[in-house]
Amino acid sequence: MKYRGKVIVTLKPGVFDPQGVTIRNALHTLSFREVEEVKAGKYLEIILESENCSQAEKRIQEMCDQLLSNPVIESYSYQLEEIKN
Amino acid sequence: MKFGIVVFPGSDCGYDCHHVLSQVLEAETVFIWHGDKNLKNCDCVVLPGGFSYGDYLRAGALARFSPVMEAVKEFAENGGLVIGICNGFQVLTEAGILPGAFLPNRGGRFICRHVYLRVENNQTPFTLLFAPGEVIKIPIAHQQGNFFIDSPHQEEVKKHIVFRYCGPQGEIDSRYNPNGSWENVAGIVSREGNILGIMPHPERAAEEILGSEDGRRVFLSVIKWWEDKKWK
Numbered sequence: 001m002k003y004r005g006k007v008i009v010t011l012k013p014g015v016f017d018p019q020g021v022t023i024r025n026a027l028h029t030l031s032f033r034e035v036e037e038v039k040a041g042k043y044l045e046i047i048l049e050s051e052n053c054s055q056a057e058k059r060i061q062e063m064c065d066q067l068l069s070n071p072v073i074e075s076y077s078y079q080l081e082e083i084k085n
Numbered sequence: 086m087k088f089g090i091v092v093f094p095g096s097d098c099g100y101d102c103h104h105v106l107s108q109v110l111e112a113e114t115v116f117i118w119h120g121d122k123n124l125k126n127c128d129c130v131v132l133p134g135g136f137s138y139g140d141y142l143r144a145g146a147l148a149r150f151s152p153v154m155e156a157v158k159e160f161a162e163n164g165g166l167v168i169g170i171c172n173g174f175q176v177l178t179e180a181g182i183l184p185g186a187f188l189p190n191r192g193g194r195f196i197c198r199h200v201y202l203r204v205e206n207n208q209t210p211f212t213l214l215f216a217p218g219e220v221i222k223i224p225i226a227h228q229q230g231n232f233f234i235d236s237p238h239q240e241e242v243k244k245h246i247v248f249r250y251c252g253p254q255g256e257i258d259s260r261y262n263p264n265g266s267w268e269n270v271a272g273i274v275s276r277e278g279n280i281l282g283i284m285p286h287p288e289r290a291a292e293e294i295l296g297s298e299d300g301r302r303v304f305l306s307v308i309k310w311w312e313d314k315k316w317k
Contacts, residue, residue, distance in 0.1 A: 011188075015233065016265065018193040042142075067150075070143055070179065072186035073233055 002083040003048055003056040009069045009076045010041035044068060047083070056080055086311040088114045089127030091157070093148045096135035096172065098288065105291040106131075110304055119151040129166040129307055130157055132173025134226070134286055144187060144229045145175030154180055166210055166307060167280045171227055174272075174282035183275060183282045184242050188231040191265025197226040199296065200263055200285060202271050203251040209274050210310035211281040212247055214302040220255045221299035223285040225263060225271075230284045232266035232273075239267070241276075248272035248283060 011017050019040035027035045046063065050056035060078055069076040088106045090099045099116065107114040115125055124130055138147035148154070154176075161167045161182055169177040177183040190196060199222050204215040215221065234242050248271040252261045262269045264284075272283035287300030 016188055016191065016231070018189045018191060022193050067142070067146065070146070070186050072178075072235055073188060 001050060001052065001056075003050055003053070004081050004083050005046040005048065005056065005060040005078050006080075007044040007046060007060065007064060007068055007076060007078045008041055009044070009064075009074050010039060011073055012075050015073050053080065053082065086112065086128040086308060087126065088112055088129050088131060089117045089124055090114065090131045090133055091117045091119060091153055091173075092133075093119045093135070093137035093151060093176075095137045095139055096133050098134035098170065098172075098286065099131075101286075101288045102131050102133050102170070105288045105301070106304060109291055109301065110308065112304075112308060117153060119148070119153050121153050122156055124153075124156050124160055124165075128311060129168065130160060132157070132167070132169040132176050133288075134171030134173060137172055137176060140172075140229075143179065145172060145177075145179040148172075148176045149180035158182060161275070161280050164277065164279050166311075168211065168303075168307070169280070169282045170286055170288065171225075171230075171284055174284055175229065177280065177282050183273060183280060184238055185232055185234040185267075185273070187229045188233050188265070189229050190227070190231050190263070195226075195228040196230070196263050197224065198263075199224045199290075200271075201251050201253055201255075201261065202248040202285060203255045203257065204247070205249055206245075206247045206274070209247060209278050209281070209306075211274070211283075211303050211306050213310055214306045218255060220251060220253065221302075222297045223287055223290045223300045224297075225285045226289075227264070227284060230264040230266065232264075232270040232284070234267055242270075242273060243268065245273045245276065245278075246270055247274050247281065248285070
C-alpha cells in the first residue's frame with residue numbers, strides 16, 4: 001500500500017526563531033498590525049510503500065527521529081494518509 | 086604527524102586548510118573523500134567549513150550520514166584528534182559527536198568578518214600555544230553560527246568552552262556576540278578534550294598577508310601536542 005506522510009518540523013518553544021521574527025516584521029510593514037507572532041518551520045511530504053498504516057507510521061517516526069528533525073532544537077508532528085489509485 | 090581533511094560535496098574550505106597545513110606549516114596532509122571508509126592512518130582529522138550537501142534540511146545534517154563519518158566517529162571515540170571548523174562544527178553536533186545545535190544568526194544575516202576571541206582554556210591539544218585569556222583575531226563566515234544548548238546540558242558544556250566571542254580587550258558582552266550564541270561560545274571541546282568544534286576559521290588567519298596569524302597556532306598546537314606525546 002502507498003501512503004503519504006505530511007511532516008511538520010518546528011522549533012521547540014523558547015528556541016529563538018530569527019526567520020519568524022523577520023517575517024513578522026515584514027507583515028507589520030505591510031500593515032498587518034494584528035500579527036503578534038510568526039513561527040517558521042519546515043514541511044516535508046513523504047510518499048512511502050508500507051504493509052499497513054501502523055507500519056508506515058512507525059517508519060515516519062523513525063525518519064523524524066533520525067534525520068528530519070534535530071531533537072535538540074526541533075519537534076515534529078505528522079499526518080498520514082493512504083494513497084488510493 | 087599526518088593530517089586528513091574530509092571532503093564532503095559542497096565543502097569549499099578544505100583547500101584553505103590543506104594550503105595552511107601542507108604549505109605554511111609543511112605538515113603531511115591528505116584529503117579524505119566522504120565516500121571513504123578509512124582515514125588513511127591520519128593522526129588528526131579536519132572537517133572543514135563550507136556548505137556540505139548544500140546545507141539542505143539543516144546545516145551539517147546530511148553530511149553526518151556519509152560513509153566516512155562512521156570512521157570519524159570511531160576515531161573520535163578512541164581519542165583521535167578531530168577539528169570541526171564552521172560547517173565541520175555543525176556536522177559534529179548533528180552527528181552527536183559534540184553537544185548542542187546551531188540556529189540561524191540572531192540578526193538573520195550571513196556574517197563574514199574578523200572577530201575577537203578569548204582563549205578560555207589553553208589546556209587542550211588545540212590551544213596549548215595560547216596564553217590563558219589571550220585575545221586573538223580570527224574571521225567568521227556563517228549564517229547559522231548561533232550555538233544553542235538545552236538547559237539540562239548547559240552546566241556540563243560550560244566546562245568545555247575553549248573560545249568565546251569578545252571585545253578587543255577580552256570583554257565578554259552581548260555587544261561582541263556576532264550571532265547570538267549561548268555564552269558567546271565560538272568553540273568547545275569534547276569531554277575528553279580530543280575533539281574541537283570551532284565556528285571561526287583559523288585557516289583563514291594563518292598568514293600575515295591575510296590580516297592575522299592567530300589561527301596558525303591552533304594547528305601548531307596540535308603538532309606540538311603530538312610531538313610531545315611521542316616523547317612521553
